[in-house]
Amino acid sequence: MSITILQTDFWQLFSEAEELPKQFTDEFDTIYRYPQELGQGYIRYLQLREGLDLTIAEYQLHDHLILKSPERQHDVEFTFYLSGGHKNQFSSAFTDQYAVCGSGLAPKECYEWLANPKNVSISIQIEAEFFYSYLDLHTEQKATQLTHLLGKPENRYYVRSGNTNSLMTIALQQILQCPYQDVAKRIYLESKALELIALLIVEELALGQFKKDIYYLKPDDIERIHYAKDVLIKNIDNPPSLIALARLVGLNDCTLKRGFHQVFGTTAFSYLHHYRLEKAEQLLAAGEMSVGEVARTVGFADRSYFAAAFRKKYGVNPSLYLKSRQKQRKNSA
Template sequence: MTITLSQQDYWDLVYSMDETDALSNQHEQQPESQKTDSQSADHDTTWRSHNPLRKGYYREIQIRDGLDLAIADECFHTDLIITSCDRDHPLELNYTLVGVESSNLNSTHAGQHAFYGSGMAPGEALNVVANQRSLCISIHIEPALFCQWAAGSPEQLPDQIRHWVKPSDQIYYIQVSKTTTAMQTALQQILQCPFQGLTQRLYLESKVWELMALQLAHTLEPEGANPKAKPLKPEDVERIHYAKEVLVARLDQPPSLIELARLVGINDCKLKVGFRQVFGTTVFSYLHDCRMTRSRQLLDAGELTVAEAAKAVGFANRSHFAIAFRKKFGVNPRTYRQEMLNSCRVG
């Protein structure tokens, strides 16, 4: 049986009950000479399983204000769907070392990582498969800190990465890539960090910025440094067109990338690369554009309210729908609908 939880319910159920134990155990395990005050202990917290839902741990380290590192090594005993609404999002590097991270918008396999810019993260549904171990390392960086590190201010960012930092009314940038050997080395050094206290935080911060530098180098590679994508076979092109039809038919509840690939008979990696080759955009960007176009058509018809139109195309949060609609069409959806109704009355 699959359990569906909101992001908040998930945290409350799995982690909140363990927080006190995690903090107290942290003190108990340290020698007297290495114990720090409670404020310092709060920088590094581990939640270990004390419930029948999962086994494993989730560790969160606040390296400095605006810079957090998390390590999750978990295995759940039941299938889960964890839903989230549209939300503001910092920059994030998310490395999958073991298992698969999959949602209705994106997926990464072991040996891959996802890079997210800052901006608006659309609501999604994360799929967790029972009895499969997952080991992930994620890094969250607030935009102001990143800009300070990279250039001093957002206006001074190089043109090639300016799209990494977007305001909260714009959908964030996302890129899924292979985790290079140099990145793998830095990740293993994070997992095996031998230090404690301030030394630990300095060491981990150096590894975080090393990973960001490697991501930056990957992005700034000269064009043509990577081999050209292989031409698609006719049958693969046909499957990719079918994938587009599935997305259009299921705007309110789109399948995950892995599910979509299975539905059309192609692997998810080839679907991601091939979709961009065929349509000149990512699966996610195409889905977002279709949702916005369909929502405008529904408002044109005048039969649905703004909230109903938002829900019909899969937006759980009406305010975030309004932001996306205004960004796409230059007008608030409520104003747009009223103008349509007025024009119908005049006609």
């Protein structure tokens, strides 16, 4: 079962949600319980300074959630997924990945979250003025390499996903395990937020150095790449090789390989791997197949490898996940 909700209604539920008393937090730190209609858990909002906010979310959804967002203005935002994740028609990011969003105009989108055992994420919201003042983007070289993160209000915003590295993981865990209170906590969390921003800026600058290697994709190329994605999904249990897939969609393998990464932010078979696990989660949640049957259906020949991959993505063994969903259905019957 899935729940579809408009973004305005989603935030209305949060405005009505219970706020924890301030004695459990500091003045700049507000915690809301996740709306009971959708799941259980919490979302913390921390205003570190003017133009720099931190959001920590930890929750478990009752059902697959689809959030419909209208066209809107968007600030710079970096989100790290420690568990769970989301996807939409333009991008996706899951466990041990991050999403980079620049400022500008965000189009109409449908965000999807699976009913995972747990979703844990840390987001950094940065107003454009703060970004400009802190990074001092006045030299021509810096402006060329980084101002794609600071789009004009009328231009579509920049979106990219990537894999969280070890330094990012350490900073994220330090945020979750912050040992301080009051002013010390605020300073500590601000330093960790800036550290994560710096690590992502390093990656953006590194990507900028390889712009000459990025292919220009014609509209027809993009259409063929989307067709390649559809072929992979249709043949989830027995996908073609990259060369065979390229021939099937009418591209050479180099264009398909690089173009797929540009369009979807990951390789073709990394995309397929995550899609297989998402499909497996849906089949296990339905409770009509055994773990072995699910593994074979989504294309995992080795059940132990499937279990390890599922556990890494969702934080629980597939057998335990199946039992928990069956128990939930039995209790709700």
